[in-house]
Amino acid sequence: MAELRGNIRRRAKKLGFAEVAFVDAGKLPGERAYLEWLSEGRHGEMGYLENHQPLRVDPRALEEGTRTVVALLTNYYQPLDLLEGGLRIARYAHGDDYHKELWRRMRELAAFIHAESGVDVASRPAVDSAPLLERDLARAAGLGWVGKNGMLIRQGLGSFTFISEILVDLDLGEDVEEAPDRCGSCSRCLDACPTGAIVSPRVIDARRCISYLTIELRGPIPRRLRPLVGDYLFGCDLCQDVCPWNREAPVSADESHQTRPVYRDLSPMELLSFDHDRYVEVFRGSAMKRAKLSGLKRNAAVVVGNVGRAEDVPPLLKRFVDEENPLVRGHLAWAIGRLGDEGDGEDLREAARAEEEPFVREEVGLAVEALRVRSG
Numbered sequence: 001m002a003e004l005r006g007n008i009r010r011r012a013k014k015l016g017f018a019e020v021a022f023v024d025a026g027k028l029p030g031e032r033a034y035l036e037w038l039s040e041g042r043h044g045e046m047g048y049l050e051n052h053q054p055l056r057v058d059p060r061a062l063e064e065g066t067r068t069v070v071a072l073l074t075n076y077y078q079p080l081d082l083l084e085g086g087l088r089i090a091r092y093a094h095g096d097d098y099h100k101e102l103w104r105r106m107r108e109l110a111a112f113i114h115a116e117s118g119v120d121v122a123s124r125p126a127v128d129s130a131p132l133l134e135r136d137l138a139r140a141a142g143l144g145w146v147g148k149n150g151m152l153i154r155q156g157l158g159s160f161t162f163i164s165e166i167l168v169d170l171d172l173g174e175d176v177e178e179a180p181d182r183c184g185s186c187s188r189c190l191d192a193c194p195t196g197a198i199v200s201p202r203v204i205d206a207r208r209c210i211s212y213l214t215i216e217l218r219g220p221i222p223r224r225l226r227p228l229v230g231d232y233l234f235g236c237d238l239c240q241d242v243c244p245w246n247r248e249a250p251v252s253a254d255e256s257h258q259t260r261p262v263y264r265d266l267s268p269m270e271l272l273s274f275d276h277d278r279y280v281e282v283f284r285g286s287a288m289k290r291a292k293l294s295g296l297k298r299n300a301a302v303v304v305g306n307v308g309r310a311e312d313v314p315p316l317l318k319r320f321v322d323e324e325n326p327l328v329r330g331h332l333a334w335a336i337g338r339l340g341d342e343g344d345g346e347d348l349r350e351a352a353r354a355e356e357e358p359f360v361r362e363e364v365g366l367a368v369e370a371l372r373v374r375s376g
């Protein structure tokens, strides 16, 4: 089996995986922390995380007959997250949607395992969407430790990695070497998180996490958190950027993770003028589609409100008038309220005279009031 594992490992590396480990499918703990996390409501509106609980900690329940889990890390690190035009995008979303590409590679690796073992192996690749605790799984496989920022960190590689796995019904043996926790007394990630989402080491309250607010949340971003989102349009990498174990993170040369050229010069203001066709053209095959056009525009309005200037108010007002989606209109009103003066407040009130959506009316009222107070 050691020879077979060695061959699989070499093949996986050729396919672009940075690390591979084999772990007995019966050895995955972590349920208690997960159930506590759910019972505290820290998953926010991600109701799907409540489903399939027993499967999350036991791959054998997910795929009957699973004996070994082939756990895989893929490095996607890109050096810049703030692009020239002013978009700040979490690095994992700079290139093509990773799910599709990783699936393709894992299917190829599964076919290799089948051919190489000489027996009829049943296998199931999974990434992200399967009900499995992937960080726990990677940790149990010896691929790294779970840092205080909640990320799986591997010495020499860092944490800008995707975790994926292939469940196989063949006993491939294991070669787990537990990776010691190297966080020590460091607390940089806890100090750097702008929203206080790392409520204690390794416990992330998704409801406060910028990644959740800008990607998963469908409705309005809570008002008190909007200023803390800063210039992040999609996702957040702050608790990884400050981590000393990412200082030497190797840059991924993989074509599918490179920053798309079209993102480079795009500004948040320009994104606010996108129609559906332009959105499909720019974000086709991108993980950023998860936020949908309305979510991306909502986020762009928050970014402009946070980092824009008074000169941005006239184009924001124009966007407010032209915008069809009330979620976006409400956040545009908020942005105007952050950047303008009392006169702009009057213009906004005028522009919203026929507004019927209660959420937008409320946002306009609050923005006008904020501008009045600031100017007075």
Ligand code: B12
Residues within 6 Å of the ligand: 029, 030, 031, 033, 034, 037, 046, 049, 090, 091, 092, 127, 128, 129, 130, 131, 132, 133, 134, 135, 136, 146, 149, 150, 151, 152, 153, 159, 160, 161, 162, 163, 164, 202, 204, 206, 209, 211, 212, 215, 216, 234, 235, 236, 237, 239
């Ligand atoms: C829901 C989810 C989110 C939510 C909630 C995040 C969270 N921390 O739970 C939100 C939207 C906020 C989010 C954000 C991000 N996510 Co996310 N997310 C997931 C998803 C789908 C489920 C995670 C989950 O079940 N959370 C519930 C908590 C309780 O579980 P957990 O975080 O896995 O923690 C367990 C272990 O850490 C364990 N544990 C911790 N310490 C220790 C110590 C010991 C000794 C033991 C035994 C166990 C243990 O206890 C927990 C319960 O079992 C996974 C994919 C998956 N299926 O696992 C991706 C995943 C975790 N996300 C990922 C990424 C990349 C991100 C972001 C970096 C994206 C971004 N740049 O914006 C951020 C990072 C935020 C952060 N600091 O965690 C990667 C992480 C890769 C890695 N190297 O760690 C994953 C694995 C996706 C993937 N397939 O690659 N995410």
Ligand code: SF4
Residues within 6 Å of the ligand: 149, 192, 193, 194, 195, 196, 197, 198, 204, 208, 209, 210, 211, 236, 237, 238, 239, 240
């Ligand atoms: S991703 Fe950002 S908001 Fe979320 S825990 Fe890390 S630093 Fe905090």
Ligand code: SF4
Residues within 6 Å of the ligand: 147, 148, 149, 150, 182, 183, 184, 186, 187, 188, 189, 190, 239, 242, 243, 244, 245
């Ligand atoms: S910043 Fe420090 S405490 Fe946080 S994960 Fe990295 S090493 Fe651990």
